[in-house]
Amino acid sequence: MTTSIDCETLRRYRDEYLRGDVANELVDAHLAECPSCLEAFLDVTLARPTAIAPPLGFATRVVANLPPEPSSGARRVILVISALLGVAMAALAMTLGDTAVNLRQLTMPEGLSVEAAVVVECVLLFWILSCRRGVLIER
Amino acid sequence: MANAARFQEIVANQSPVVFRVLARLLGRRDNLEDLAQEVFLRLYRAMDHFRGESSLSTFLYRITVNVAHDEQTRINQRRQRLTSLDDPKSVWHERLSGPTEDPLDAMIQTQFRTIVEECLGLLSERERACLVMFYQEGRSYEAIRQILDIPVGTVKAHLHRGRQRLRAHVHDRLASRERER
Numbered sequence: 008m009t010t011s012i013d014c015e016t017l018r019r020y021r022d023e024y025l026r027g028d029v030a031n032e033l034v035d036a037h038l039a040e041c042p043s044c045l046e047a048f049l050d051v052t053l054a055r056p057t058a059i060a061p062p063l064g065f066a067t068r069v070v071a072n073l074p075p076e077p078s079s080g081a082r083r084v085i086l087v088i089s090a091l092l093g094v095a096m097a098a099l100a101m102t103l104g105d106t107a108v109n110l111r112q113l114t115m116p117e118g119l120s121v122e123a124a125v126v127v128e129c130v131l132l133f134w135i136l137s138c139r140r141g142v143l144i145e146r
Numbered sequence: 147m148a149n150a151a152r153f154q155e156i157v158a159n160q161s162p163v164v165f166r167v168l169a170r171l172l173g174r175r176d177n178l179e180d181l182a183q184e185v186f187l188r189l190y191r192a193m194d195h196f197r198g199e200s201s202l203s204t205f206l207y208r209i210t211v212n213v214a215h216d217e218q219t220r221i222n223q224r225r226q227r228l229t230s231l232d233d234p235k236s237v238w239h240e241r242l243s244g245p246t247e248d249p250l251d252a253m254i255q256t257q258f259r260t261i262v263e264e265c266l267g268l269l270s271e272r273e274r275a276c277l278v279m280f281y282q283e284g285r286s287y288e289a290i291r292q293i294l295d296i297p298v299g300t301v302k303a304h305l306h307r308g309r310q311r312l313r314a315h316v317h318d319r320l321a322s323r324e325r326e327r
Binding site: 024025032034035036038039042045046048049050052053054055056057059060061062065066067068069070072073074 | 150153154155157158161162164165166169170175178179182183186187190257258259262263277281282284309312313316317320321323324327
């Protein structure tokens with residue numbers, strides 16, 4: 008045991024040491040041999056936030072680099088187009104009649120009527136076209 | 147989120163948290179701005195889904211941990227691609243290390259805090275994230291569970307094991323320095 012500094016003295020100078028003001032070999036030696044002081048120093052060091060500040064103007068740069076949001080006008084156009092597409096699809100399905108039914112029977116689950124399928128398609132189309140952001144939690 | 151001014155306020159308030167968490171998770175203080183920007187870009191994209199300050203804070207931590215994880219993965223992949231010293235195809239002088247360390251850097255290296263931060267880098271990503279969230283950020287077990295999307299029991303296990311391993315690494319580092327003296 009070569010420790011020549013006691014726990015009480017060590018902890019009195021803890022803050023200075025952790026700031027780097029005291030580069031004391033005795034402290035290192037004590038910490039290497041005293042588990043309770045090592046625990047105490049670890050607690051303080053882990054709890055102390057890393058000293059780093061965001062660079063000046065960071066928030067401004069972040070906002071400047073954000074993707075542009077669609078304007079309310081553009082959003083309205085998207086909604087109108089998606090609604091028109093939905094109506095056109097519904098009309099097409101009604102007009103084609105049996106052909107559409109035959110085609111749909113190949114792709115839709117049994118028991119789902121053509122009208123219901125058209126409604127589902129319209130809702131899906133509307134949702135896809137009008138969604139600006141579809142990802143809840145990104146990695 | 148329509149209000150850019152409001153988002154800028156969020157960035158200004160939360161960026162110190164993002165920078166310090168990234169710094170500790172990645173064990174470096176330089177080149178963090180791009181990563182912090184990525185964090186806020188992801189937050190912005192998902193902003194409409196969040197109401198209330200607490201869920202925003204938890205979500206921000208979660209994105210930060212994910213961005214740090216992605217960066218760590220990139221670093222690991224780059225490291226794997228680096229030419230090994232045994233590779234006969236590489237040119238020998240390209241394998242030599244650069245100039246000697248700055249004396250100031252060398253002095254900083256002697257600090258206990260630096261040893262702890264270096265040793266944090268020896269833990270698994272999960273252990274490191276749990277320790278940083280619990281000790282530095284003062285998050286509860288439940289909050290860490292939400293941030294890392296793992297059970298509370300696993301959070302406790304990572305904390306316990308991470309703490310043990312960190313203590314062992316720091317002790318070894320101090321002891322080896324003592325032997326060198």
